[in-house]
Amino acid sequence: MTTESSGCPMHGGESIVRDEKAQLDFSRDMSYGDYLHLDQILTAQHPLSPAHDEMLFIIQHQTSELWMKLMLHEVRAAIAAIANASGETRPDAFKMLARVSRIMEQLVSAWTVLSTMTPPEYTAMRPYLANSSGFQSYQYRSIEFSLGNKNAAMLKPHEHRSDLLAQVQAAYESPSLYDVSLQLLAREGIEVPANKLQRDWTQPYEACEGVKQAWITVYRDPHKHWDLYQLGEKLADIEDAFRLWRFRHLTTVERVIGFKRGTGGTGGVSYLKKMLDVVLFPEIWSLRTEL
Numbered sequence: 001m002t003t004e005s006s007g008c009p010m011h012g013g014e015s016i017v018r019d020e021k022a023q024l025d026f027s028r029d030m031s032y033g034d035y036l037h038l039d040q041i042l043t044a045q046h047p048l049s050p051a052h053d054e055m056l057f058i059i060q061h062q063t064s065e066l067w068m069k070l071m072l073h074e075v076r077a078a079i080a081a082i083a084n085a086s087g088e089t090r091p092d093a094f095k096m097l098a099r100v101s102r103i104m105e106q107l108v109s110a111w112t113v114l115s116t117m118t119p120p121e122y123t124a125m126r127p128y129l130a131n132s133s134g135f136q137s138y139q140y141r142s143i144e145f146s147l148g149n150k151n152a153a154m155l156k157p158h159e160h161r162s163d164l165l166a167q168v169q170a171a172y173e174s175p176s177l178y179d180v181s182l183q184l185l186a187r188e189g190i191e192v193p194a195n196k197l198q199r200d201w202t203q204p205y206e207a208c209e210g211v212k213q214a215w216i217t218v219y220r221d222p223h224k225h226w227d228l229y230q231l232g233e234k235l236a237d238i239e240d241a242f243r244l245w246r247f248r249h250l251t252t253v254e255r256v257i258g259f260k261r262g263t264g265g266t267g268g269v270s271y272l273k274k275m276l277d278v279v280l281f282p283e284i285w286s287l288r289t290e291l
């Protein structure tokens, strides 16, 4: 390697920076760290235990919460765009939904980092977590509710924080991504049962034959209903990725704590296994058997 390409600040590196006329003085200008508020983000890791792996545990969760923040931003905007979908807003909504799937895939891959933590390493820090658990992730619950997995009991962990409760409750009481998608189908002239177009949005969605037939109409003639067909496939992508996330959560948890009860009070693996049965967009899956 020559000194020119070594990147050594005493040799080539210094001249490269000078030749490129890089801005190096930020005493008066907004810097990278200023813009990204890194002082706040990078001083927000406060391990409670002496365990080495607690830093991994904290950063894994904090980065997941950041990705969830973006996911919610996209899901909310997509719901709003689909709810008023005129021709132009639709491509925007599809881009947002594609991004939601990519974020979910990112979170699926992230499990491999956490799974480097072995049972003895986690056991060293677990008592410090007390009764806290992912149950109390208000962003996660808002995502589940926005995607239609409504469950009143899941509001309870947020009752002590009225500001957070309001956010989760808004997602609980509003039409989900699937609800607005069915309304779009109806606006496009496809017959959708009336009780799916206007209903108590706090109730979990129940699959029905009429909605399956509506999606079958779309999927039997994709070119005629191109936008709705694209929408259906975006929903399939999201649910596919979400299922993988749930599965990797389960396998990581089994690997790290076996069949111990969760700090949140559930049976642990037994609870997470039940969550694998959740189906967010049922007719998007059942229609396939009929094609």
Ligand code: HEM
Residues within 6 Å of the ligand: 060, 061, 064, 065, 114, 122, 133, 134, 135, 137, 140, 249, 252, 253, 256, 257, 261, 262, 263, 264, 265, 266, 267, 268, 269, 271, 272, 275
């Ligand atoms: C060693 C790592 C982990 C273990 C042992 C673990 C364990 C568990 C257990 C046992 C539950 C059920 C609630 C309870 O009784 O505690 C749970 C729920 C949950 N965990 Fe984790 N978890 C881990 C990592 C993560 C990570 C990295 C995230 C990402 C944000 C996460 C997010 C959640 C969420 C959102 C729930 C609620 C799930 C639902 O209600 O469907 N967990 N976890």
Ligand SMILES: N[C@@H](CC(=O)c1ccccc1NC=O)C(=O)O
Residues within 6 Å of the ligand: 061, 126, 129, 132, 133, 134, 135, 257, 261, 262, 263, 264
């Ligand atoms: N439920 C986990 C604890 C746990 O994973 C956790 C604890 C505090 C903050 C985030 C957590 N992650 C997800 O559940 C356990 O039972 O060990």
